[in-house]
Amino acid sequence: MLCTFFVTCNKDDDTGGSNNGLKSGQIEFKAYPGEDNKISFNAKAKKITIDWGDGIINEFTPNGIEREFVHEYTNQNFQTVSFVTESITSISFERPLIVGQWQWQDLHELRFGKCVDLKEVRGCSRRSLTVLDIKNAVASLEILECNNNQLTSLDVSGASKLKRLWCSDNILEELKIKGCTSLTTLWCRRNQLSTSVINQLFNDLPTISADYSISGHGQLDVSRNPGDVDCDKSIAEKKGWYFSQ
Numbered sequence: 001m002l003c004t005f006f007v008t009c010n011k012d013d014d015t016g017g018s019n020n021g022l023k024s025g026q027i028e029f030k031a032y033p034g035e036d037n038k039i040s041f042n043a044k045a046k047k048i049t050i051d052w053g054d055g056i057i058n059e060f061t062p063n064g065i066e067r068e069f070v071h072e073y074t075n076q077n078f079q080t081v082s083f084v085t086e087s088i089t090s091i092s093f094e095r096p097l098i099v100g101q102w103q104w105q106d107l108h109e110l111r112f113g114k115c116v117d118l119k120e121v122r123g124c125s126r127r128s129l130t131v132l133d134i135k136n137a138v139a140s141l142e143i144l145e146c147n148n149n150q151l152t153s154l155d156v157s158g159a160s161k162l163k164r165l166w167c168s169d170n171i172l173e174e175l176k177i178k179g180c181t182s183l184t185t186l187w188c189r190r191n192q193l194s195t196s197v198i199n200q201l202f203n204d205l206p207t208i209s210a211d212y213s214i215s216g217h218g219q220l221d222v223s224r225n226p227g228d229v230d231c232d233k234s235i236a237e238k239k240g241w242y243f244s245q
Helices: 195-204 210-214
Strands: 003-008 026-032 038-044 047-051 057-060 067-072 079-086 090-092 106-112 120-122 131-133 143-145 153-155 164-166 174-176 185-187 219-221
Touching (some): 038 079, 047 067, 057 067
Parallel strands (some): 106 131, 143 164, 153 174, 185 219
Antiparallel strands (some): 038 067, 038 090
């Protein structure tokens, strides 16, 4: 039932400073297949070789064009799937509409090694993620979606190009954004963030320019957290952020 995926984003076999056991370019996730016994993901990469874990190996050369990769199993038993890719820039775990409904994949853990070209991680919302370890793949990251999961901590510190982070409706007690100097949208409502953690978030937020504020940037939502009532919102407001509730 659980599926484990390994992705390598380049040919570098060094650990790249990773402390999660993954090599440079490697990604790992665990998931249950959908009700149709299928696992799928979208990715944009130059080249990709997928070992689906059941004896089937597929090779593709998308040449930087985004496409969907799908595999059907004979059951929903535990699988180990690995794929090696060159120059991956985006990955998404959304499933297409079937009979008017999204076909959800039950993701549980998602870990990244060093992926220097990765810009977008989407389709991770409304899953069962308890682990999202992306700290080693934030060099080029611009967008991260991980709402509606069961995450207790998230570290994207040092993601200097990250613009939008959606991590609401988890059970986050820890959220690190220091060094996210390009951040313009942060939604982290309905978590378990304390007053001290929220105030630290405010201190770590970049300053939003007047032009960005006018165009709708600087959106911040920390509502429905335990520390929401007593946090010092003026810290963020003085930096040009406004609260969306």
